[in-house]
Amino acid sequence: MNSYPESLTExxxxxxxxxxxxxKTAARLAFHxxxxxxxxxxxxxxxxxxxxxRLSLCSFCQNLTEKDPCSICRDPHREVYQLCVVEYxxxxxxxxxxxxxxxxxxxxxxNLAPMQGQGPESLRLERLKxxxxxxxxSEVIIATNPTVEGxxxxxxxxxxxxxxxxxxxxxxxxxxxxxxxxxxxxxxxxKSLDGRGPL
Ligand SMILES: [Zn+2]
Numbered sequence: 001m002n003s004y005p006e007s008l009t010e011x012x013x014x015x016x017x018x019x020x021x022x023x024k025t026a027a028r029l030a031f032h033x034x035x036x037x038x039x040x041x042x043x044x045x046x047x048x049x050x051x052x053x054r055l056s057l058c059s060f061c062q063n064l065t066e067k068d069p070c071s072i073c074r075d076p077h078r079e080v081y082q083l084c085v086v087e088y089x090x091x092x093x094x095x096x097x098x099x100x101x102x103x104x105x106x107x108x109x110x111n112l113a114p115m116q117g118q119g120p121e122s123l124r125l126e127r128l129k130x131x132x133x134x135x136x137x138s139e140v141i142i143a144t145n146p147t148v149e150g151x152x153x154x155x156x157x158x159x160x161x162x163x164x165x166x167x168x169x170x171x172x173x174x175x176x177x178x179x180x181x182x183x184x185x186x187x188x189x190x191k192s193l194d195g196r197g198p199l
Contacts, residue, residue, distance in 0.1 A: 008034065060131065062107045062124060064089050072096070072104060079103040081138040085128065085157060087111050087145055090182040095143065100190035103139075106131065111149040112156055123153070125160055132166055139167040141196055145181050158199045169196040 004012065008030060015026035033041055057063070058070035065071070072078060082103025086092050092105045108123045132140065142157050144150035158168050171192035181189070 061092075061105045062109065062127070063092055063105060077102075080135065082141070083132065083135075083137045083139070084141045084143050086143050086181065087150065087153070088182065091143065091145070094181050094184060094186075095189055095193070098186035098189035098193070100186075100193040101141070103141075108144070108153065111144060111147075112153040113149045120156060125157065128157070129160055129164070132161060132164055137166060139169065141193070142168060142170050142199065143181065143193070147180075154199070168199040170199050171196045 011030045011033065012023075012026045015021055015029050016023060018026075021029070033044070036044075054066050055064050056066075056068060058065045058068055058073055060069045060073040063070050063072070067074075079102050082101075083106055084092075084095060084101055084103055085106045085108065086095065087108050087110060089107055089109075092107055095101050095105075106128050108128075110118050110122055112118065112120060112123070131137065140157075140161055142154040144153045144157075154170055161168060171189075
């Protein structure tokens with residue numbers, strides 16, 4: 001690695017920080033970028049800066065948006081009494097693409113993973129509780145992933161919301177254990193939401 005020019009080493013080091021990118025892939029991507037026409041490389045750098053500049057969190061659902069509240073929370077045709085809790089923005093878009101849900105979302109931006117240093121305080125659960133009360137939500141679908149962390153997160157959320165007398169459900173049938181909502185096909189998601197059971 002030390003044999004690379006300084007600027008190339010820096011680019012490889014930055015790319016290595018991306019999820020799923022190891023040293024080899026980082027080097028391959030960096031060499032690809034070196035060969036890119038100036039215009040293309042500029043567009044890539046600009047896209048990263050733009051997304052950082054323009055995206056913020058919706059003050060209601062905490063999803064990523066360019067306009068607060070986001071388009072889903074602003075939509076008067078959504079069921080206002082239903083809230084679907086998901087781990088990541090990508091999970092909300094998978095459910096959205098399935099067309100099975102017409103309420104609003106709450107994005108945790110993570111799950112309960114104490115081993116990775118993610119405790120309950122990182123999940124904005126106070127905000128969730130506040131919303132359920134202030135928006136008079138009557139049903140919360142806890143659609144965290146069917147993984148160990150996702151199930152632990154669902155359990156914690158149900159404990160927090162139970163005293164509020166809100167109906168709690170979890171997409172049950174169809175979701176394979178350990179699966180990631182983000183990569184699930186719309187039909188499976190629709191079936192599992194339709195067949196959701198009480199917690
Ligand atoms: Zn929103």
